[in-house]
Amino acid sequence: MTFARLQQGGPLRQVMVIAGLILFTCWSAGPVLWLILSSVLEQKALIAQPPDLSPRNFTLENFSTVIGAAASLGRGIVNSLIVAVFSTALALALGAPAAYALARLPVPRANNISFLILATQMLPGIAIAIPLFIVISRLGLIDNVLSLGVVYLSFNLPIVIWILRGFFLGIPAGIEKAAAIDGAGIFATFWHIILPISLPPLSAAAVFAFVEAWNEFFFALILTRQQAQTTPLVIANFAGQYQTVFGQMMAAAVISVAPVILLAILFRNQIIRGFADGMMKG
Amino acid sequence: MFFVAPALIVLAAILFYPIVDSVLLALQRVQLAGGAVTQEWIGLGNFTRLFSDPVFWRAALNTAYFSVMEVILVTLISLGVALLLNHPFGRSGFFRILLIIPWAIAPVANAVLWKWILNANYGVLNALLKSLGVIDYNQVWLGTPFSALNFLLIVDVWKSVPFVALLMLAGLQRVPQSLYRAAYMDGAGPWQSFLNVTLPTMRGVIAIAIVLQTIWSLRVFDLVFVLTRGGPADATALLNFLAYRVTFNFLDLGYGSAIANVIFALTFVLAALYVWLLWPREIKGAR
Amino acid sequence: MVHNFNRRQFLGTGALAGAMTTMPGWFEGGAKAQSAALNVFSPLPPDPAPPGAAKFSEEAFAKWQADNGATVAYETLAWPQLHDRMATAFASGAAPWDITYNCGWVPEFESFLTPYADNLPKALVDDLPATSFATTTVGGKRYGAVFTLSLLTLFYNKELMEQAGFKEAPKTWDEFKACAKEMTRDGRFGFVLNYGDPAGIGGTASYWMVFLQQAGGKVYGEDGMPAFKSDEGVAALQMMVDLMPSTDPGSISYAGINDATNVLLAGRAGMMMNWPFMWNAGNDPKQSQIVGKMTSAVLPAGLKGSASIDGTDAWTITKASKNQDKAQKLIEFYLDAEVQKRQVLDTGWLPIRLSVLADPEVQAKAPNAAVVLEQAKHPYDSFVTADYNQVTVAIGTEVQKALQGSKTAAQAIADAQDAVTAIVKRRG
Numbered sequence: 001m002t003f004a005r006l007q008q009g010g011p012l013r014q015v016m017v018i019a020g021l022i023l024f025t026c027w028s029a030g031p032v033l034w035l036i037l038s039s040v041l042e043q044k045a046l047i048a049q050p051p052d053l054s055p056r057n058f059t060l061e062n063f064s065t066v067i068g069a070a071a072s073l074g075r076g077i078v079n080s081l082i083v084a085v086f087s088t089a090l091a092l093a094l095g096a097p098a099a100y101a102l103a104r105l106p107v108p109r110a111n112n113i114s115f116l117i118l119a120t121q122m123l124p125g126i127a128i129a130i131p132l133f134i135v136i137s138r139l140g141l142i143d144n145v146l147s148l149g150v151v152y153l154s155f156n157l158p159i160v161i162w163i164l165r166g167f168f169l170g171i172p173a174g175i176e177k178a179a180a181i182d183g184a185g186i187f188a189t190f191w192h193i194i195l196p197i198s199l200p201p202l203s204a205a206a207v208f209a210f211v212e213a214w215n216e217f218f219f220a221l222i223l224t225r226q227q228a229q230t231t232p233l234v235i236a237n238f239a240g241q242y243q244t245v246f247g248q249m250m251a252a253a254v255i256s257v258a259p260v261i262l263l264a265i266l267f268r269n270q271i272i273r274g275f276a277d278g279m280m281k282g
Numbered sequence: 283m284f285f286v287a288p289a290l291i292v293l294a295a296i297l298f299y300p301i302v303d304s305v306l307l308a309l310q311r312v313q314l315a316g317g318a319v320t321q322e323w324i325g326l327g328n329f330t331r332l333f334s335d336p337v338f339w340r341a342a343l344n345t346a347y348f349s350v351m352e353v354i355l356v357t358l359i360s361l362g363v364a365l366l367l368n369h370p371f372g373r374s375g376f377f378r379i380l381l382i383i384p385w386a387i388a389p390v391a392n393a394v395l396w397k398w399i400l401n402a403n404y405g406v407l408n409a410l411l412k413s414l415g416v417i418d419y420n421q422v423w424l425g426t427p428f429s430a431l432n433f434l435l436i437v438d439v440w441k442s443v444p445f446v447a448l449l450m451l452a453g454l455q456r457v458p459q460s461l462y463r464a465a466y467m468d469g470a471g472p473w474q475s476f477l478n479v480t481l482p483t484m485r486g487v488i489a490i491a492i493v494l495q496t497i498w499s500l501r502v503f504d505l506v507f508v509l510t511r512g513g514p515a516d517a518t519a520l521l522n523f524l525a526y527r528v529t530f531n532f533l534d535l536g537y538g539s540a541i542a543n544v545i546f547a548l549t550f551v552l553a554a555l556y557v558w559l560l561w562p563r564e565i566k567g568a569r
Numbered sequence: 570m571v572h573n574f575n576r577r578q579f580l581g582t583g584a585l586a587g588a589m590t591t592m593p594g595w596f597e598g599g600a601k602a603q604s605a606a607l608n609v610f611s612p613l614p615p616d617p618a619p620p621g622a623a624k625f626s627e628e629a630f631a632k633w634q635a636d637n638g639a640t641v642a643y644e645t646l647a648w649p650q651l652h653d654r655m656a657t658a659f660a661s662g663a664a665p666w667d668i669t670y671n672c673g674w675v676p677e678f679e680s681f682l683t684p685y686a687d688n689l690p691k692a693l694v695d696d697l698p699a700t701s702f703a704t705t706t707v708g709g710k711r712y713g714a715v716f717t718l719s720l721l722t723l724f725y726n727k728e729l730m731e732q733a734g735f736k737e738a739p740k741t742w743d744e745f746k747a748c749a750k751e752m753t754r755d756g757r758f759g760f761v762l763n764y765g766d767p768a769g770i771g772g773t774a775s776y777w778m779v780f781l782q783q784a785g786g787k788v789y790g791e792d793g794m795p796a797f798k799s800d801e802g803v804a805a806l807q808m809m810v811d812l813m814p815s816t817d818p819g820s821i822s823y824a825g826i827n828d829a830t831n832v833l834l835a836g837r838a839g840m841m842m843n844w845p846f847m848w849n850a851g852n853d854p855k856q857s858q859i860v861g862k863m864t865s866a867v868l869p870a871g872l873k874g875s876a877s878i879d880g881t882d883a884w885t886i887t888k889a890s891k892n893q894d895k896a897q898k899l900i901e902f903y904l905d906a907e908v909q910k911r912q913v914l915d916t917g918w919l920p921i922r923l924s925v926l927a928d929p930e931v932q933a934k935a936p937n938a939a940v941v942l943e944q945a946k947h948p949y950d951s952f953v954t955a956d957y958n959q960v961t962v963a964i965g966t967e968v969q970k971a972l973q974g975s976k977t978a979a980q981a982i983a984d985a986q987d988a989v990t991a992i993v994k995r996r997g
Contacts, residue, residue, distance in 0.1 A: 046404070101284075249391060533677065
């Protein structure tokens with residue numbers, strides 16, 4: 001297959017790709033490696049110059065302390081999961097149809113509406129924090145995971161709509177015409193034809209919404225007290241005024257990344273399957 | 283319209299009041315006194331004060347540099363990474379997981395991690411560069427204005443690339459193979475097929491990436507807060523950090539809202555400009 | 570008292586304390602019908618925290634709740650986030666707490682607090698340093714009680730100091746400069762501090778205030794207007810500038826004291842100013858490479874003698890609290906002599922009660938207690954006002970410019986005074 005050969009490129013391009021991948025691996029993995037090392041080394045080894053990596057300085061104590069003492073980390077992870085799944089599911093459920101309509105249906109002023117939707121994200125969160133706090137506290141919903149989830153929904157929804165709208169715009173127009181000839185209505189077309197071929201952007205949008213909700217700090221700080229604390233707050237709790245318990249903080253960070261990695265592994269397969277589907281149709 | 287309405291209603295219900303209130307706050311002088319908050323209308327007073335505030339101009343300049351550089355770097359690096367990971371050699375799941383990790387680390391922990399990496403005395407970056415012979419003495423990476431701002435930039439690029447690259451990777455996978463095949467048949471080399479097939483098809487995705495990254499780069503806050511606190515001597519004060527400091531540290535709510543509204547106006551104009559310039563019109567025409 | 574026993578058991582599990590606050594007081598007997606749920610906003614350990622939030626006096630705490638018919642629920646948060654959450658809650662008129670921790674923010678939040686400390690029992694007040702109320706007094710009324718004596722003192726590495734040819738800690742500015750200079754060799758520095766964050770207590774401006782008071786200066790005049798554009802103000806900053814060649818150059822980039830502390834703990838700096846918690850950190854073999862080598866001393870004297878600043882960790886009661894009396898009783902319990910003693914023995918945070926500080930057992934466990942007590946004989950005003958954050962950002966930024974050499978000390982002080990004057994005038 002000469003075409004497949006072409007995609008791999010000549011020897012020079014192959015070398016460049018390999019070099020690029022190595023560079024990419026160092027760039028991405030380097031700091032992450034240091035994160036992991038920091039979580040298993042004693043602090044006195046980390047402040048040595050150069051850092052003292054001898055075996056006697058390795059310890060799992062950070063992990064055992066974080067897991068043992070911090071019931072709060074467990075609660076944080078559960079809260080974060082609820083908030084993230086809730087806001088991601090709603091963002092996709094509301095965002096995908098909206099994006100589809102704004103991209104492909106005769107909605108009046110679709111471009112302006114889209115821009116208005118995006119504009120809601122242009123005011124820094126810091127400015128809306130206090131008014132939002134007032135509303136939510138009047139409703140008695142401070143320290144409630146679902147109210148936090150709804151707030152995150154309002155942050156994620158516009159971005160999800162924009163990501164999906166861009167992809168929907170790129171779908172060849174013939175697909176819907178073919179569906180219309182087959183007698184499919186708007187709903188059926190959207191559900192049976194558009195969504196299945198949009199798995200890669202849908203996964204990208206889902207991963208986006210999930211990670212953003214999983215990691216959001218500022219509004220979680222303002223809108224929770226104790227019961228609804230999410231993971232980022234628990235992690236921040238290791239940095240005090242006088243002392244930062246760095247090793248434990250990094251251990252908590254390692255633990256908190258795990259669910260996201262799990263999700264990434266799940267969605268990686270989705271992306272690849274979406275890719276394969278695209279190949280068949282292309 | 284039935285498809286769009288639920289999303290619009292949800293957004294309006296949650297964000298309408300806070301956004302309007304923040305605009306109104308920007309027109310008031312707000313003080314905490316007597317166990318309550320007193321508000322006094324001062325029209326554009328906060329904005330005239332803003333434009334004569336040298337710290338604001340310093341932060342505006344820093345922000346301009348920061349966000350322009352960030353948008354350029356993130357877009358280019360992400361496109362490169364996406365191309366690499368779309369190459370047959372880079373399609374392994376390993377790279378895809380690796381891609382996501384920097385973004386998945388909680389920003390608080392990420393910022394503290396980098397603070398340790400960049401520490402002038404015991405940071406691992408100094409140790410590494412010394413052992414490689416690149417530098418002879420420890421460098422104070424966050425000590426001089428230009429260097430500190432650029433390191434903030436690098437760290438923010440590091441954690442911003444993953445998502446944009448993911449977006450572009452999804453975009454690349456939507457480029458029909460038949461187009462490449464056709465280009466190949468026409469005798470186009472890899473560079474030409476990139477220019478003539480890949481880029482035009484990706485135009486919409488790249489536009490989204492640029493618009494979103496612009497929005498995000500204008501509201502960078504947590505890195506500044508943990509790494510430098512805007513220092514040394516306001517060298518790394520970005521507008522959103524300033525808005526935070528004025529609102530939450532100085533409790534000058536009206537003035538803080540005014541700064542936030544300036545960020546809003548800036549973002550709005552830039553995003554509108556990018557959409558106007560980059561949005562692929564021909565596809566819309568084909569509808 | 571079966572009921573009380575039950576309750577104590579309940580509270581022993583800690584996590585249930587929160588749930589308790591929502592329960593009706595139906596297991597209170599007739600005599601104790603007035604069950605009160607107290608909500609306390611506190612920092613998390615290892616920062617200074619009360620019994621129940623930190624691990625000390627837990628039994629006494631459970632007993633206090635049982636005896637007083639009160640349940641205490643803590644809302645804890647890492648110290649750096651405390652101010653933001655308090656500011657949001659107060660500004661929105663929805664602060665749910667009875668008692669809040671406070672750190673130099675009393676003037677700022679004064680209108681939301683009650684001046685309960687005027688009513689504390691005389692026996693208790695007499696056992697507290699009178700000056701400890703300086704940062705919690707507004708308009709002559711006392712809004713808070715400091716619960717740990719937290720002053721900056723000098724911490725130094727004995728070994729490095731001996732190598733530099735000094736037998737004891739420097740007593741004057743000149744000795745201090747000479748000593749720092751001698752210690753700066755072999756990749757080590759005489760002095761390290763966190764000059765990265767201009768704001769707040771423990772920020773760049775507050776360090777300058779230490780030197781300012783050592784020189785005999787004050788930030789504000791009698792009329793409440795800034796009055797530090799003086800020989801003392803300039804001399805204080807010049808002292809910091811003179812130290813720079815012997816200071817870890819990273820200091821200007823260290824945004825938190827932890828960044829600087831680690832340099833001392835790694836043995837690559839000889840001296841720093843630090844808070845009393847440093848004693849435990851420096852002697853913890855997991856964090857420190859200078860175990861047994863670290864000592865503390867009174868800060869060196871400028872023209873007018875030694876001086877320091879106050880960490881001002883205090884308890885305050887909110888105006889909105891419906892349990893003013895019980896809240897005050899709880900604070901009195903936090904300041905109880907036995908609780909104060911466990912506080913220092915179990916957490917390392919010094920007590921504020923003079924009698925406990927003088928206790929031989931306390932002095933043996935916390936050898937720096939004597940040093941802090943000695944330091945407390947000298948001035949330690951933190952000059953907190955309602956604009957404290959804004960003022961310290963303005964001063965600290967100018968101090969940073971002088972430390973970086975982009976302005977002379979005199980110029981920086983003049984500019985800082987102008988900036989602070991504008992801030993004070995705007996407040997009106």
